[in-house]
Amino acid sequence: MEVLLRNRAALHTLPATGLYPHQWSWDSAFTAIGLRHVSPRRAQQELESLLGAQWADGRLPQIVFDRQRDEDYSPGAAFWRSEEIPGSPAVPTAGLVQPPVHARAALAVHRADEAESRRRGFLERAHPRLLAWHGYLRTRRDRGGRGLASIVHPWESGMDNSPAWDGPLSRVPDVRAGGPGVPRPDLRHADPSERPSNAEYGRYLHLAARYRDHRCDDADAGHEFVCEDPAFNALWADAELAMAEVAAALGGDRAPHEARARELTAALEPLFSPALGTYAARDVRTGELQRVATVAGLLPLLLPHLPRAAELLATLRGPRFRLGTAVMVPSHDLTAAGFDRARYWRGPSWSSTTWLLVQALRGRGAVAEARALGAQLRRSALQHGFAEYVDPIDGTPHGTRAFTWTAALALDLEL
Ligand code: 9YW
Structure with a gap:
């Protein structure tokens, strides 16, 4: 509780003071899940402040920046220049996204105090924004054409330097080649042996700059990193199940969301690797499954109709x-x-x-x-x-x- 109070900034909570001085997308969802027990209203505001930074195309940004702290984190608002991109919100944000755990969090926050939620119109206001967010994933991110959302940067997985990205990243140019070093303000707050390497950051920055320079439009056929992540997609399917509950709470139809969750569960199937006993990420550019078992490949266990649940449980144990x-x-x-x-x-x-x-x-x-x-x-x-x-x-x-x-x-x- 004390940590949540200490890290509070305006209506949202920082992931940590020092290392992460802005608002992060999936962090806010997890924060709201905890906060709902002590202040349902603050939990609502945590999510509302993120939903307020939604882009016109529906995306919820990875980071909402505090301009006062732009020196403290890289890449920041001055790097992204989101205000120059059509459809960006009034506040400065990154152009990338993070895993879609927000509908699950919104439902949990609503249920923590339904009277307060109704009084503030929390769910009614969140609902169209969550629909637009999932709509963005469906219409703009199915880069592989198989019904799954692709991520265009390791940061979008929320698991930045996961070994699942080593293969796809090895084909990405490193901005350090022939240029200056990469800014690493993070190393003021954490041991370099516990953080991603400079070689990884050189590639992260190349990808972020290319995405920004294409106005974050998702239609860049030459983008060097396009991957289907089992965790991102499993969390999206789980979020559709949460949306079914949200729709029902608002007197709407749960069926389309349940159908989408089933479709996503089925679309994950080709990512299962019997050799690993987990789902695995696919590099959409080469079609290859990445032969590494990570926690991301276990997260489809969240899905009720998963055909591989027994195998995943065996691997987890x-x-x-x-x-x-x-x-x-x-x-x-x-x-x-x-x-x-x-x-x-x-x-x-x-x-x-x-x-x-x-x-x-x-x-x-x-x-x-x-x-x-x-x-x-x-x-x-x-x-x-x-x-x-x-x-x-x-x-x-x-x-x-x-x-x-x-x-x-x-x-x-x-x-
Ligand atoms: C970074 C804020 C974020 C998390 C990510 C985590 C890390 C940011 O911190 O990424 O600078 O490396 O990987 O999941 O949202 O807590």
């Missing part, structure tokens, strides 16, 4: 992810040669993905495992000052501390 004996769920296969217990999304356990798997286990009736994993998340969060991520084997904390979503999701699991 097996040596790659060690549910029950690992501290929380690792972000990358513990048995892989590239597993790194301290570096960001290349091994450490994160509260967001662990919390999502607690929900998935609950939904599948694995109640005891869900409870034990949730208790582990809380214990680790409280013990280490709400660390950004932890070593999955011995629990050593890494990244920044007083990290908002760790605090918010630990709070949610307490109640």
Whole structure:
């Protein structure tokens, strides 16, 4: 609770003071899920402030910038110059997006205090914006033509330096070649061995600049990074199931959303890798499945009609992810040669993905495992000052501390 208060800025909450001085999209959704227990109104405002930064095409931006803090994070408002792009909102934002967890959060926030939600017209106002957001994914992001949304930057997965992106990123030019170094204000707040490398940042910046220079229009046939991510799409399918509930709460029709969730679940099927026992990302440019097991490939477990649930549960419980004996769920296969217990999304356990798997286990009736994993998340969060991520084997904390979503999701699991 104290962390959520301390990280508050205007109507939203910063992921962490110092390292992340703006508003991030999926962070706000997780934050609202925790905040609803202490202040349903603040939880509504958290989501409303993000929805207020929606673009005319429906996208919800990865980051909403605070201009006062533009020196403290890169790439910031001066890099994106969103005000020059038609259809951008009044506030400066990034042009990229993050995983679509917002409808699930809005539903949870509404249910936390339905009277307050109705009094403020929260759900009625959120509904058209959430519809437009999902509409953007459907109409602008199906770059592979298979009914799945593509991401155009590793940042859009929310799992920036996941090993799933190593293959596709290797074909992306590095802006450092022949140019100046990349700005790394993040390294003022975190150990370089726990963050993405300069080589990765050089490619991240190339992709972001190219996307910006094409006015973030999604129609750039030459864009060098176009991937179907199983987590992004599973979260979208789950968000459609939440939208079915939202529609029903507003007296509307749930059927189209349920149908879309089923279609998305079916469209994920070709991403399943029997060899890994997980879903895997596909590079749309080459058609290749990335042969790495990451936590992203387990998140389809959230979906009720998933044909591969038994295989995914076996993988989660097996040596790659060690549910029950690992501290929380690792972000990358513990048995892989590239597993790194301290570096960001290349091994450490994160509260967001662990919390999502607690929900998935609950939904599948694995109640005891869900409870034990949730208790582990809380214990680790409280013990280490709400660390950004932890070593999955011995629990050593890494990244920044007083990290908002760790605090918010630990709070949610307490109640
Ligand atoms: C960055 C804010 C964000 C999260 C992402 C996480 C990280 C931003 O922090 O990305 O600068 O690297 O990977 O999921 O939303 O907490």
